[in-house]
Amino acid sequence: MPIIKWEENFSVGVKEIDDQHKRIIEILNRIYKMISDNQIENSAVEQILKDLHEYADTHFSTEEIYFREFDYDKADSHIEAHDDYRRRVEEFRVKNKAGLAKETLYELSDFMNGWWVWHINNTDKEYTECFHRHGLY
Ligand SMILES: [Fe+2]
Numbered sequence: 001m002p003i004i005k006w007e008e009n010f011s012v013g014v015k016e017i018d019d020q021h022k023r024i025i026e027i028l029n030r031i032y033k034m035i036s037d038n039q040i041e042n043s044a045v046e047q048i049l050k051d052l053h054e055y056a057d058t059h060f061s062t063e064e065i066y067f068r069e070f071d072y073d074k075a076d077s078h079i080e081a082h083d084d085y086r087r088r089v090e091e092f093r094v095k096n097k098a099g100l101a102k103e104t105l106y107e108l109s110d111f112m113n114g115w116w117v118w119h120i121n122n123t124d125k126e127y128t129e130c131f132h133r134h135g136l137y
Contacts, residue, residue, distance in 0.1 A: 003032050004113065010120055013128040014136055020059040021120055027051050028116065031109045042101040045108075049096060052112070053089045060085075063127070070134045072127055081123055085115060 006022045030048060034040055060082040067075035088111060096104040131137075 003029050004117070012120065012124045012131075014131050016062065017059075017124070020055075020062060021116075021124075023055060024052075024059065024116060027055060028109075028112050031105065031112065034105060035109060040102045040105050042096060042099065045096045045101045045105050046093070048105075049089060049093050049108070053086070053093075056082075056085060056089070063124075066131060066134075066136065067127070070130055070136075072130050074126055078123055078127070081119065085119075088115075 004025050006018075006025050010021060011018050012021075027048065030051075034044060034048070064075070064079060064082070066072070067078065072078075092104055092108050092111075095107075
């Protein structure tokens with residue numbers, strides 16, 4: 001998994017959300033660093049998973065509050081994608097608790113990179129027009 005740099009083409013056109021995505025990318029880059037330093041311990045992987053869970057929850061809640069406020073027409077399928085992410089993080093936690101730190105971290109790095117880049121560039125960008133229409137930039 002390569003290090004990810006936030007670039008302008010990741011922008012969904014809403015500052016609050018872009019800032020949250022930048023924080024998530026920082027967490028993802030910690031995974032990259034752990035792998036490249038070959039410092040993989042269960043407790044450190046658990047901490048990453050905890051951060052990915054908690055910060056994503058904050059971020060998803062922000063989006064979902066706007067969906068309700070703006071009566072966003074694609075809210076249901078978007079929330080389903082968030083729920084799927086939540087389930088996957090739980091699966092990774094179970095795996096890590098079983099003592100499979102290295103395997104968990106490698107799988108996590110593949111999954112997270114793909115998930116976030118795709119989600120931001122496709123699913124999230126679909127609400128830009130709706131959010132802008134309601135004056136949110
Ligand atoms: Fe989202």
